[in-house]
Amino acid sequence: MNQEILRVEGLRKRFPGVLALDGVDLELRTGEVHVLLGENGAGKSTLIKMLSGAYHPDEGRIVLDGRPVEIRTAGDAQRLGIATIYQEFNLVPDLTVGENLSLGRPPRRFGFVDVKAMHRKAKELLDRVGLDVDPRTRIGSLGIARMQMVEIAKALALDARVLIMDEPTAVLTTSEVEKLFAIVRQLRDQGVAVVFITHHLEEIAQIGDTVTVLRDGRSVAEVPANTPENELVRLMVGRPIDQQYPRAAEEPGQALLKVEGLTRRGAFEDVSFEVRAGEVVGLAGLVGAGRTEVARAIFGADRYDSGQVEVDGRRLRPGDIDGAMAAGLGLVPEDRKGQGLLLGADIAENLGLVTLGRATHAGFVDRAGQRTAAAKVAGQLGVRMSGLGQEVRTLSGGNQQKVVIGKWLLADVSVLILDEPTRGIDVGAKVEIYQLINSLTASGHAVLMISSDLPEVIGMSDRVLVMARGRLVGELPADEATQDAVMALAVAEVEGTRVQ
Ligand SMILES: Nc1ncnc2c1ncn2[C@@H]1O[C@H](COP(=O)(O)OP(=O)(O)OP(=O)(O)O)[C@@H](O)[C@H]1O
Ligand SMILES: [Mg+2]
Known part of the structure; x- marks a missing residue:
């Protein structure tokens, strides 16, 4: 049985005009991929932003290794071993891939940034995610899928115990998703607790172990990842969906x-x-x-x-x-x-x-x-x-x-x-x-x-x-x-x- 590493209890968060989280519970275990599922606006990103120090909860608590913790800044999260890949990229478009991968902590020699060492380290990280780009490439010139792979490489650099991924596959195609899943499985087998957010239901059984369903800011269910898709849909939307692709073809004109x-x-x-x-x-x-x-x-x-x-x-x-x-x-x-x-x-x-x-x-x-x-x-x-x-x-x-x-x-x-x-x-x-x-x-x-x-x-x-x-x-x-x-x-x- 995998051990509990992090627990969230009764988290609440209000923004002007919205109660984004209305009492959320979540339990993360080592060596497990925990999927967060919910409609657009259900509160998934808000929840993980409280684990990464981007937001602070109004109520509720976060317990790590059995002890309540305060996560006030991104630095706090990093020290506690929590790394996050955000839904909206956090890369700096005008810097190179290498610079982005070492942001804040570039290797130094005699007080200067050691560019060679920086690129060597970057290359190692890029190899881990199977991305073949030169570390000197400007981020802004990469396509969105490759940017996402850089973002993932950046999180791997932190060697975290809890790795949170907010829709990492949204911009990837099949072959990249396969690469990503191989990395996620490897980390999971090393005992990392992974939080995985996706709107692609077929990915849940492939990569997940457990699913927590959020609806209107509340956690409404924790179910195994092999739960049938239509049941997952019913839990997240509140009703079944009969026809996913309702195309009604027309007689084409000019x-x-x-x-x-x-x-x-x-x-x-x-x-x-x-x-x-x-x-x-x-x-x-x-x-x-x-x-x-x-x-x-x-x-x-x-x-x-x-x-x-x-x-x-x-x-x-x-x-x-x-x-x-x-x-x-x-x-x-x-x-x-x-x-x-x-x-x-x-x-x-x-x-x-x-x-x-x-x-x-x-x-x-x-x-x-x-x-x-x-x-x-x-x-x-x-x-x-x-x-x-x-x-x-x-x-x-x-x-x-x-x-x-x-x-x-x-x-x-x-x-x-x-x-x-x-x-x-x-x-x-x-x-x-x-x-x-x-x-x-x-x-x-x-x-x-x-x-x-x-x-x-x-x-x-x-x-x-x-x-x-x-x-x-x-x-x-x-x-x-x-x-x-x-x-x-x-x-x-x-x-x-x-x-x-
Ligand atoms: N900084 C903010 N100020 C005001 N409202 C916010 C803020 N951040 C989030 N919200 C609101 O909180 C609610 C939950 O948003 P959240 O981003 O957590 O949803 P989500 O489950 O991640 O959705 P998606 O699947 O679309 O990414 C939304 O109604 C959103 O508009
Ligand atoms: Mg989101």
Whole structure:
């Protein structure tokens, strides 16, 4: 029997307008992976922030090795052997990988930072997570999945007894998840107590031992990790979910998005496809296949060397976002924190970001109209908030993502590109988003959906395009798009040559 290492008793935490935690109990044991499960806004991140010293509880206590402890700062947590990988990255984009991995404690020689030693140490940590990047690379230039692997390497450097991971797999694809799980199992077998938060239910039985379910700030159950998924859903949502992918296909109309021969040397080559009115087209592939790069180029966020893009019959100029938006194109980016939101502004302002230009009445901004529309879309998406005036920074991760999507739903574009739209979204809220995608296509819009979640991209697309190494390598109609068929295409080219 594994030994108790840390216990949380009756934790309460109130923020202005929200009781985030309303009496939470949790027991962590050595050599166990403990999954925290709950809807967006249930209180998972708030709970772990009290173990990492980021927040202090209003009531309740934390007991470590049988003794109550005060965790007031990140330093306290570190001294007690508690390391945390946050849901929102804590890396410094302008520093290198090596600098980020040694932050606060770089090795020194004669009073100077010993860069060689720093890079050697960084390389060791990167090897442990199987990440092949040069420690001199700037963090900001890595994709989001590789940033996450750096974040994990950083936590490993602390040799903690309790390792907390807040949605580490949200931005990873299958092969990286496998690497991560191997590391987690190894740490668990060495006696580390791991806390693991995820919205991917299938991961729970794979990696977990025990699950604590949080609902509305309360711990409502502790069950074994092999509990059937529908039972876990019932515990977390309070009701069963009948249909996870409610795609209602439409008869497709004219092509609204036409991409021809799109090429950027070193990134993608000769990408051509169309998305028609009423269609959801999925874009699948492994991380690094070039999907996000293509989406950004189409939208004008990045340039391309040759090829062309047409929206609703209008040819777009490369690198011209304003022109793309004026033609009726929208992009929900994968990196919501970096590109999707004004964190310091409130929910209403963020939802109005795209529409602001249009919501004018005789030259005045129609604030009342904007607010009504914002309230409606926030309601449809079930954004958990104290009100439209809540700062987006203080929303839970999943609820921030809902705001990014809501912003573009309000914009009423004719072609919407969604890059990993349900990353970090709970199972119940995902269905709401899928229903909104259905209503977009029912009213004649076109949707291009990039997703690394295979069941999702298969379940919600009418056609699936597969990318590998910067090229489109195949197309599957919905009824032939099985996970095996998509994966077979996605990895087939891996032995081939990289686009130059
Ligand atoms: N600093 C803060 N100020 C105000 N409210 C906050 C703050 N931090 C969290 N909250 C609120 O506390 C509640 C719980 O949020 P928390 O981030 O713990 O949810 P979560 O379970 O991690 O959700 P997700 O799955 O979306 O990450 C939410 O209603 C959130 O808006
Ligand atoms: Mg969270």
